[in-house]
Amino acid sequence: QVQLVESGGGVVQPGRSLRLSCVDSGFTFSTHPMHWVRQSPGKGPEWLAVISKDGNNQDYADSVRGRFTISRDNSKKTLYLQMDSLRVDDTAIYYCAREGMDSGSWGYFEFWGQGSLVTVSS
Amino acid sequence: QSALTQPASVSGSPEESITISCTGTSSDVGNWNVVSWYQQHPGKAPQLLIYGVTKRPSGVPNRFSGSKSGNTASLTISGLQSEDEAEYYCFSYASGGLYVFGPGTKVTVL
Numbered sequence: 216q217v218q219l220v221e222s223g224g225g226v227v228q229p230g231r232s233l234r235l236s237c238v239d240s241g242f243t244f245s246t247h248p249m250h251w252v253r254q255s256p257g258k259g260p261e262w263l264a265v266i267s268k269d270g271n272n273q274d275y276a277d278s279v280r281g282r283f284t285i286s287r288d289n290s291k292k293t294l295y296l297q298m299d300s301l302r303v304d305d306t307a308i309y310y311c312a313r314e315g316m317d318s319g320s321w322g323y324f325e326f327w328g329q330g331s332l333v334t335v336s337s
Numbered sequence: 338q339s340a341l342t343q344p345a346s347v348s349g350s351p352e353e354s355i356t357i358s359c360t361g362t363s364s365d366v367g368n369w370n371v372v373s374w375y376q377q378h379p380g381k382a383p384q385l386l387i388y389g390v391t392k393r394p395s396g397v398p399n400r401f402s403g404s405k406s407g408n409t410a411s412l413t414i415s416g417l418q419s420e421d422e423a424e425y426y427c428f429s430y431a432s433g434g435l436y437v438f439g440p441g442t443k444v445t446v447l
Contacts, residue, residue, distance in 0.1 A: 252438075259424070259438055259441040260377075260428075262436040272434075276435065315388060322369075323388035328382070
């Protein structure tokens, strides 16, 4: 069974950086695109970024493009989110999610991590 | 980026059927069969209910079903149960490598 475990969250001042990690305990990490999704307190989820299976292609939501960088190390079965120039409104629970691929379907999240809380505050 | 719309809340009595709509545009829901639905209980991560507009993962009860017409996707819960009280989110590919969530619908079981 796939298990995604995030780490790296915490309290950080505005303007500073933080890097989140997401480790996949399964055996098929390198065969699936991976995403980051966040959820601010009391709000719905917000899609942030996606990275291809081989790590060569990434796409970002407008809200984080240019500040956040998604990357992966398939040898370590680990997904990363480098967050720079953090703002107060980046405060949220950050989830990594594995994209499913089934019978021609794609672009959905079959597995989610438990989430990592990032609080941006002075 | 595009935005999807969902009703803020839907309610129903046990065993009733309810439908949650998710309206987008011809750039997202209307143009791609890449719509999925997620259920979220308080304090938990979202869980996949429906993918590819109509497909249901193993383990998801068959009272959950999905459909799409034009720019609107729908999630139907047939035979509402108390444990279905939760927040429901639609999610769609939005062209150009981007994706978007709906704002969510709170389902209340009366």
